[in-house]
Amino acid sequence: MIKALKILNRLKRNHLIRDYAIGGGYAVSYYLEPILTYDLDIFLMMDTDEEFHALYDYLKKAGYKIENVYIVIAEMPVQFLPSSIHPLIAEAVREAKRIRVKGIYTKVLKAEYLIATLLMAFRPKDRMVIPQLLELADMKKLKSIIERFSDEKTPLDKRLQRILESIR
Amino acid sequence: MRKLLWIKDSKEFWKVFGEEREKRRERLRRLPFAKKIEIVEKMKRMGVMKSPH
Numbered sequence: 001m002i003k004a005l006k007i008l009n010r011l012k013r014n015h016l017i018r019d020y021a022i023g024g025g026y027a028v029s030y031y032l033e034p035i036l037t038y039d040l041d042i043f044l045m046m047d048t049d050e051e052f053h054a055l056y057d058y059l060k061k062a063g064y065k066i067e068n069v070y071i072v073i074a075e076m077p078v079q080f081l082p083s084s085i086h087p088l089i090a091e092a093v094r095e096a097k098r099i100r101v102k103g104i105y106t107k108v109l110k111a112e113y114l115i116a117t118l119l120m121a122f123r124p125k126d127r128m129v130i131p132q133l134l135e136l137a138d139m140k141k142l143k144s145i146i147e148r149f150s151d152e153k154t155p156l157d158k159r160l161q162r163i164l165e166s167i168r
Numbered sequence: 169m170r171k172l173l174w175i176k177d178s179k180e181f182w183k184v185f186g187e188e189r190e191k192r193r194e195r196l197r198r199l200p201f202a203k204k205i206e207i208v209e210k211m212k213r214m215g216v217m218k219s220p221h
Contacts, residue, residue: 001205026208033196034207102202 001026003074004040005104016055019045021096021107023081027114028129030099031136035129039070039077043109043117045093046082055080088116088149112142116149119156119163131167 011017022030025037046052059071070077083090092113099108109117115133118126134142142160150156172188175181196204 001209002202026205029204029208030201031197033193034199034204034211036211037208038212099201101205108201 001040001076002102002104004076004078005101005106007073008042008078009104009106011055016058017044017046019093019107021093021109023092023109023114023117024079027109028118028133030108031111031114032129032132039079041079041081043089043093043096044080044082045090047084047090049084052080052082052084086120086149086154088113088120088145091145092117111137112145115142115160116145116156119146119159120154122159127163130163134163134167 008017008020012020021043022040023043024039024041025035026040029035029037044052044055046055056066056071059073060066065072067077070079072078081089083093092109093107095113096107096109099106111133115130115137118130118133146156146160150158172181172184175184196207199207
C-alpha cells in the first residue's frame with residue numbers, strides 16, 4: 001500500500017495524475033477500525049476519458065499488470081475512479097484531507113465525501129459501514145453534498161434516508 | 169474478554185460481550201493509519217477473506 005502511494009505520487013509529479021485521494025475500504029479503515037480490503041480505490045481528478053486512457057496506456061507500457069478493472073501497482077490491485085464518472089468525485093478529491101503515512105504525503109476523502117461515494121456504490125458492504133461513519137460526519141455538510149449531487153440515476157438522498165431510518 | 173468465561177447468565181453475557189467489543193473497536197479506531205494498514209495487510213496475508221472480484 002505504501003509503495004503504491006509512492007508510485008501514485010510519482011505519477012502526480014510527472015503530471016500523469018493531477019490529483020488523487022484514497023477512498024473505499026482503506027479510507028473506511030482510516031476513520032474506523034481496520035477492515036479487510038482487497039483493493040485500493042483511488043479517486044482521480046481527471047475530467048476526460050482521454051486523460052484516463054493516457055494514464056492506462058502509460059501504466060501498461062511501464063509494465064504494470066492490468067487485471068479486470070484493476071491495475072496492479074506494487075502488488076496492490078488499484079481501481080481508479082476518475083472524476084469524469086461523476087462530478088461528486090472532483091469535489092471529493094479537491095476537498096480531501098491531506099495526511100502523512102509513514103512519511104508519505106497523500107490525501108484521504110473526508111468522512112462526508114466518503115459516505116457520499118459509498119452511497120453511490122451502495123453495496124451491502126458499503127451500507128454496513130455508513131452508520132458508523134455518520135457518527136463522525138458533519139450532517140449539515142453531508143446534506144449539502146447529497147442535495148447537490150443526487151439525481152435519478154444515483155438517488156443519494158433516498159439511499160441516505162433509508163440508512164437513517166434503519167438506525168433510528 | 170476473559171471474564172466472559174465466568175458469566176453464567178446469558179443476558180449478562182451478551183451485555184458484557186457487547187461492551188467489550190465496543191472497547192476493542194474504539195481501541196482499534198484510535199490506532200495510527202500506518203498501523204491500521206499493517207493490520208489490513210496482515211489479514212490479507214492470512215487469507216481471511218477471498219477476493220470478491
